[in-house]
Amino acid sequence: MRAAVLNSIPGRLDIEDVEIGEPGPREVLVRTVAAGLCHSDLHFMEGKYQFPCPAVLGHESAGVVEAVGSMVQYVQPGDHVITCLSAFCGHCSQCTDGHLTLCENKGTELVRQPGEAPRLSRAGGEVVNQYLHLSSFAEMMLIHEHALVKIDADMPFDKAALIGCGVTTGLGAVFRTARVAPGETVAVIGCGGIGLSAIQGARIAGANKIIAVDTNPSKLELAQQLGATHMVNAASADPIGAVKDLTGGGVHHSFEAVGMKVTAEQAYQMLRNGGQATVIGMIPVGTKVEVEGSDLLYEKKLTGSNMGSNQFRTDMPRYVDMYLDGRLHLDEMVSKTITLDQINDGFDDMKAGNVARSVIVFD
Template sequence: MKAAVMRAPKAPLSIEDVTISKPGPREVLVRLKAIGVCHSDVHFWDGAFPAELPVILGHESAGVVEQVGSMVSAVKPGDHVISILSPFCGTCEYCLTGHMSVCHTVNRELFQRDLTEAPRLSIGKEKVGQFLNLSSFAEQILVHENALCVVDKDMPMDRACLIGCGVITGVGSVFHSAQVEPGSTVAVLGCGGVGLAAINGAAIAGASRVIAVDLSDEKLQLAKRFGATDLVNPGKVNAIEAVKELTKGGVHYSFECVGLKQTAEQAYHMLRPRGVATIIGMIPPGVNIEIPGIELLVTEKRLQGAVMGSNRFRVDFPRLVELYKQGRLHLDDLISDRIGLDGITAAMQNLKDNKGTVARQVVVLD
């Protein structure tokens, strides 16, 4: 198969012929049709996070099942599926208490091949790293069955793939992690793909005021289409003061979708008493967030994280597909460009440069 291979940080990805193995007992081979280019891929491409090299990046994908292993029961050949980077085992404490999104962080070895087995991906005798157990910048993926969800075949693949990361991360954080209440106020810091999804989710949840915060006026205007009621550009005003003035004291919920110390702390300071700040962005390792300890006691404000929108993806994905069909989840507006595999390097550079017109760039395959 053809795949975009990363051999060094910040270097252009090379389109190479990669050998993909046959499915093991609980593995599924998927022919990909669409792949979203996510800012999380950029963090590994530019060296901010470590990656096993050579590696195939990519993790936001949708396609058609081609082959299944002997013990697979969740999918069958011909099914249309969306992948996710947070598979679940179904038997651990986290799965059994309804927190499936955390399972992969403590049981990650369950979803990989043993070191004594042949690798899933290789070029000649060289093993190729499988990024987040997916490696979606390729024509095919070979994954554990619990990393896939079957969806309706009439769902367009270029929209379906977005659900697998950016959309479930943003919308799921609103629905599950923070549990936004109807009539409440919300601030979303960062209007990239995840932030726009969080804004959309807050609107669907019935928030009375959804404040979009971003340095790009272009992205702020785009946020209106997803349900933002107010726009704040921190480059022109003090964002914390502006949000507090708009809400007469602060928001009930804030969502940090950038991945910076500064914006994480701003998200906390935008809260009213008993407000909840949810950190969604990938803050680099070694970076600490500082907040006044006494406020936690006196105001009962809360600061929390959310991984992949605290999802239950086999329940959530079909529901999100239905919301899209109803015209309430604005996936069409998320797509800023459609490209081929050879356009991925430029797409990641666009995200790194923070181009205001870029929400989600999607690789479309035949």
């Protein structure tokens, strides 16, 4: 099958032929129909996070089940599914406590064991590493049955793919991590696929003021279409001062969806007393985030969110319904559909800030 392979870091992706195995007892073979480009893939390509090469990247996808392993009961060939990197074992202390994204057995039970044939390889046998349990930039995915959820066949695949990461991360950060209450005030720093989803989450949760912060005017325009009530261009205004002015002293909730020290610190500094900053962006490994110690006296909180603290088998079908009944706007978030061969251009568009999301649609 054809796949986009990261062979060196930093590096671009090479389209190559990659071999894919047969499903083991608890594995599912999925034909990838659509795969979104998320900034997290770019962080790995740029070396801000490490992953062993060669690897097939991609982690935001939807497709059709082609074949299932002998013990799989949940899905059958023909089912439409969204994949999720938050693969869970279902029996560790985090899973049984409801924190599936923090599963303790991700790296051991949900992958092929030492001595077993790899899921992905090159002709000749060289292992090609599977990325975040998925490797979606490929015509097929061979994944653990706990890395997918069945969805309504009416859901268009390109929009379904977005739910696989960006939408679930942004909505989940609002609904599950921060638990925004109706009437509260929200600021979202960074209005790419993740931040726009957080803005939609805040709108659906019934937040009063929803302040979008970005350096790119076209992103702010889109943020307004999707539910932001106020826009702050951080290229020309101080976002902390602007948010404090708009809210009479600070927001109940801020969300950082960029992945930088400066924006994470801004998120904390724009809180009202007792407020909570939720950092979604992937801040480069080794970077420290600083807060004013005395602010802790006023119960200002700083936390992270992993994939929106999701319980994806519950959440994703709900988000599909929200799209199908018109409350969650995803058409506006698919800026471009591209082919697998155009993947590097897609990441160039992301770097240039031209798109909310590019989505690869396979033939």
